[in-house]
Every structure is written in C-alpha cells, then in structure tokens.
Amino acid sequence: MTGKFVNACKEELEVRNCGFAHLPAEEFVKSQWQSRTKSIFFLLYRLALAIFFTGVVINSMVVAVERNEFSKYFIYLTHWGILLCMGTTLMGAVLVMIWYFHPEYSDKICSSDEMPNVFKVYWMLHNITLILSVCITIIYWSILHNDTMLVDSNNILIHACNCVFMFLDLIIVAYPVRIWHVLQPITFGLVYCLFSVIYYAADGTDRFGRPYIYNVLDWNEPGKAMVTVVGTILLAIVVHMLMFGIYKLRVKIYLRYFNHKPIIPTNSTLQLQTGKCDGISMVYGNDNKAFTIGTERY
Numbered sequence: 125m126t127g128k129f130v131n132a133c134k135e136e137l138e139v140r141n142c143g144f145a146h147l148p149a150e151e152f153v154k155s156q157w158q159s160r161t162k163s164i165f166f167l168l169y170r171l172a173l174a175i176f177f178t179g180v181v182i183n184s185m186v187v188a189v190e191r192n193e194f195s196k197y198f199i200y201l202t203h204w205g206i207l208l209c210m211g212t213t214l215m216g217a218v219l220v221m222i223w224y225f226h227p228e229y230s231d232k233i234c235s236s237d238e239m240p241n242v243f244k245v246y247w248m249l250h251n252i253t254l255i256l257s258v259c260i261t262i263i264y265w266s267i268l269h270n271d272t273m274l275v276d277s278n279n280i281l282i283h284a285c286n287c288v289f290m291f292l293d294l295i296i297v298a299y300p301v302r303i304w305h306v307l308q309p310i311t312f313g314l315v316y317c318l319f320s321v322i323y324y325a326a327d328g329t330d331r332f333g334r335p336y337i338y339n340v341l342d343w344n345e346p347g348k349a350m351v352t353v354v355g356t357i358l359l360a361i362v363v364h365m366l367m368f369g370i371y372k373l374r375v376k377i378y379l380r381y382f383n384h385k386p387i388i389p390t391n392s393t394l395q396l397q398t399g400k401c402d403g404i405s406m407v408y409g410n411d412n413k414a415f416t417i418g419t420e421r422y
Contacts, residue, residue, distance in 0.1 A: 136303040136368070144244035149233050151298040152243045153223035156378050167224050169296065173289060174217040177210040180281045187278045196331040199323060201316055201338075202264070205256045206282050209290065212249040219246060247299065248308055254290045255309035258363045259356065261287035267340060294367060294374075301371040306364040310357055317341075317353055 135141075155166040184206060188194040197203055219242070222229050233240065264283045273279070294301070320336075324343040329335055336342040340352045 133303060133368075141302050142304045144239060144247055146239055146247075146300065147237070149236060149239040149243055150223075150230075151300075152239075152246060153220045153233075154298045155296050156298040156374055157296065157382060159382075161230075162224050164224075166296075167220050170213070170217040170220045173293065174210070174213040176289065177206070177213045177286075180285065181206055181210045184278055184282055193331045196329075199328065199330070199337050201256075202260055202282050204316060205253070205260045206286055208249065208253045209257060209286050212246070212253045213293075215246050215249065219243070248305075250293075250297075250299075251301075251305045252309045252312045254294060254367060255306070255360050255364050256312065257286040257290040258367075259309075259313075259359055262359065262363075263356070268338065294370060300375075301364075301368045303365070303368055306361055309360050309364070313356060313360065314353075 150161070154161070155163060155169075158166055184203065185194065185197065188197045223233070261283055269283075320338075320341050321343055324336065327335070328337075330337050335344060338352075341349050343349050
C-alpha cells in the first residue's frame with residue numbers, strides 16, 4: 125500500500141501535472157459516485173451547498189454589523205476563506221446547472237479535447253478553498269481560540285463547518301487533486317501575508333484596536349510573524365498531501381466497489397472513446413453505454 129502511494133506521488137510530480145490539463149472535463153460537473161452522466165441528486169447537492177455557504181456569509185456579516193465590527197470584516201483570513209467557500213460553491217452550482225439543463229453545452233464539453241477555461245478557474249478556486257478551510261480550522265482551534273471567545277453558532281459556522289463541508293465535497297466530487305497544486309493555496313496565503321504587512325504599515329488595527337490582525341501575525345515582531353508564515357506553509361503542504369491521499373483512496377474505493385462495467389453488444393463496431401461522455405438512452409437514461417455512445421444510437 126505504501127509503495128503504491130509513493131509511486132502515485134512520483135507520477136504526480138511529473139511536470140505535466142503542474143497545470144490544469146485534465147480529461148474528461150465532465151468530471152468537474154459530476155460526482156465520483158453517480159452512475160449516470162447527469163444526476164439530479166448531485167445538482168441538488170451543489171445547489172444546497174451553495175445556498176448553505178451563502179447563508180453562512182450573510183449570517184457572519186449580520187453578526188459583524190450587530191457587533192459594530194463590519195468595518196473590520198474584510199481584514200480577517202477567516203472571512204476571506206468563507207467568501208471563497210461561497211464563491212466556489214456558487215460557481216460549482218452554476219456549472220452543474222448548465223451541464224444538466226443545456227445538452228448543447230454538454231455535447232461541447234464532451235467533444236472538446238481541452239478543458240474549458242472556466243473549469244480551470246473553478247478547479248483552482250476549489251483547490252485554494254479546500255486547503256484554506258482546513259488550515260483555518262486547525263489554526264483557529266489550536267492556536268487562536270481562547271476562553272474569552274464565544275463558541276456560538278457563527279463561530280462554529282465559519283471556523284468548523286467550512287472545513288467539514290469542503291472536506292465532504294472532496295469525497296463527493298469526481299475531479300482529482302494534484303500535488304503541484306499546493307502552490308495555489310500557498311500563493312493565496314502569501315497574498316494575505318502581504319496584505320497584512322501593508323495593513324500594518326498603514327497603521328491598521330483589529331476589531332479591538334490592536335496594531336495587528338492576528339497576534340501570531342504581529343509585524344511589530346517580524347521574527348514571530350515569519351515563524352507563523354513558514355509554519356502555515358508547512359501545514360498547507362501537509363494538509364494538501366493528506367487531501368491527495370484521500371482523493372486516491374476515494375478513487376480506489378470507487379474502482380473496487382462501484383465501477384460496474386457496462387455490457388457492450390458483441391456485434392458493435394463502435395469503440396468507447398477515453399475522455400468522452402456517456403450517451404443518453406431514451407429508455408435507460410443517461411449512462412446506458414450498451415446502446416449509446418456520444419450522440420450516436422445503435
């Protein structure tokens with residue numbers, strides 16, 4: 125098992141896996157576990173997740189307004205993270221809706237030999253959001269949280285549910301995790317780090333009037349702040365590798381227990397094409413490969 129995982133890591137470290145090339149592109153609008161090309165359950169899940177995170181963002185803003193802290197709302201990495209959760213899940217829901225309700229779009233995706241740019245953007249956002257959510261939860265509850273901080277519903281939603289639901293999403297979706305993509309959340313984190321430096325230089329304060337956003341990122345003590353930055357980068361790498369391992373486990377479970385091969389008629393002269401979408405049967409639904417391939421029926 126360990127040897128196979130090491131070999132998988134070596135394959136992932138090839139230069140070709142640095143970018144966003146991946147086929148079939150339809151995996152970005154499908155669940156790992158659906159048996160048909162289009163799934164109403166996955167669509168409803170995508171919509172529910174987007175609505176949930178939109179509600180979390182609205183609730184967090186309302187709480188900030190009620191506490192007269194909204195002017196400081198956008199300085200916190202937690203809020204950057206939850207806004208990313210909302211944006212990513214909304215984008216995912218829109219893509220699945222278009223895929224589900226517009227056959228011409230589905231056909232275009234299936235016949236394309238290159239992944240659409242919008243899928244690449246979505247993939248990057250999901251990579252960043254997943255790792256950021258897990259890191260925020262770990263850092264908050266292990267380092268930042270203390271007895272003076274309320275553990276109310278808003279706190280749970282933005283510091284725990286973000287991690288739980290993004291992790292759940294990783295288990296449900298069909299697209300891969302690439303090791304090299306750890307550079308994306310790290311870059312995002314460095315952007316926030318730069319923001320915190322600029323905010324400090326501009327005499328910015330936190331919601332309590334202190335000259336920093338987080339006490340572990342206090343640029344009055346640059347050595348301490350740099351330890352936090354380096355530690356967070358290392359944490360992101362570890363978390364990303366764990367997510368890669370979970371992705372590999374997800375695929376392994378699917379292939380072993382859920383990937384039931386369709387029966388192809390022996391008199392068929394057509395070949396299934398790797399990376400192409402399954403056809404749609406008027407009788408059996410979207411995934412009856414025995415009677416449909418692409419848009420052709422026989």
